[in-house]
Amino acid sequence: MGGLSHFLESDGLATTQISLVREHSETMKPPRALWVPFILGRPLGQPNDPAFQRRVLRGALDLLERPVGDVPILVDHPEEADGGVELDGLACPVNYAPVEHDGSLANRLADELTALTIWYDLGLERSGRTAFGGADRAIEDIGSMLAAAVDGVLPGPADGLSTADILRLAAEDLKAWITEAADAQPGEMSAYALKAWFWEQTVAGETLLAAYRASKISENDSWRAQAPILIPAELR
């Protein structure tokens, strides 16, 4: 962000920015920055809270009214967001009926996707949007592809995307689809609880972890190099 502001200001465009990593702003000294005490990935702080988001925006945009002689300006936003608070003892409200089977990972993942489809569809119907779709494939195909990767069967390059690109996008789509389905169910979960649920309790999380472990012995250099970024550092 600091680089972009430097280049744009050099070209005569005034900038202000939100900063999630205060140390970076201290080093790069962009002309105007509002540091926010939010979790990475939530620069506006709180989803579906327009008033909260507007306070953040106002804090960043108001810096444009300060005299240019004051730059670089780095201000701390005074308000915490709920999403960053760990909710001790929160009971995981996500609960879908487990399907009895002794099947393969691919079949168990397919069962999980089938069980959650009604929730994903409900969430989409309610919100009118989904973050799913980066891989431009159906969720069933994504499940099959990632389960196959666990067995070392990788998709070939397509549409200008490498095997690793396709698998990364598929993995992110799987996470988005599953967490959106969970989010549509009754109850509230913190971002932390949702993350823990995905990685510890879902077949989807189990599949991604298995695909990551399989990637370590893959002959595809790019997949071997990129697979770790799909997995939280503490689980690698």
Add this chain to the structure above:
Amino acid sequence: MVRLADVPEAERNVIIGLPLPTYDTNPAVDGPPLRERRVAIISTAGLHRRGDRPFTPGARDYRVIPGDTSAGDIVMSHISPNFDRTGYQADVNIALPIERLREMAADGEIGSVADLHYSFMGATSPEEMEVTAHELARHLKADGVDAVLLVPI
């Protein structure tokens, strides 16, 4: 997924210690009061319209997001385990607050909202964005923009 302060120390040190350029000058442009400014957003969340070419690692290019793109047509292909995506899944404004800007324009807090907004992928180093940033500056000026809000992920 967590606040930087809560990231395990080794990971935190990697993020904090990322090699960043510093500059000998601090250019800063003045402008009219906020209530008269036309504001555009540049995100580094790797956002783009559904169907646009996804970002790939090291991408130094950008994508254009028209202000009238519906939230359901915006996807993210910046992939990293280090940041939370569930907030964005619940509300695109958490990363691309176009609706909030529109409300502020309607209430007279800012002048207007640009027709076009842009996204880079934040994992790209600042030096590699320089050429495209200068190109983008021309497009922003052509749109009448005189205030750019930079939003990280």
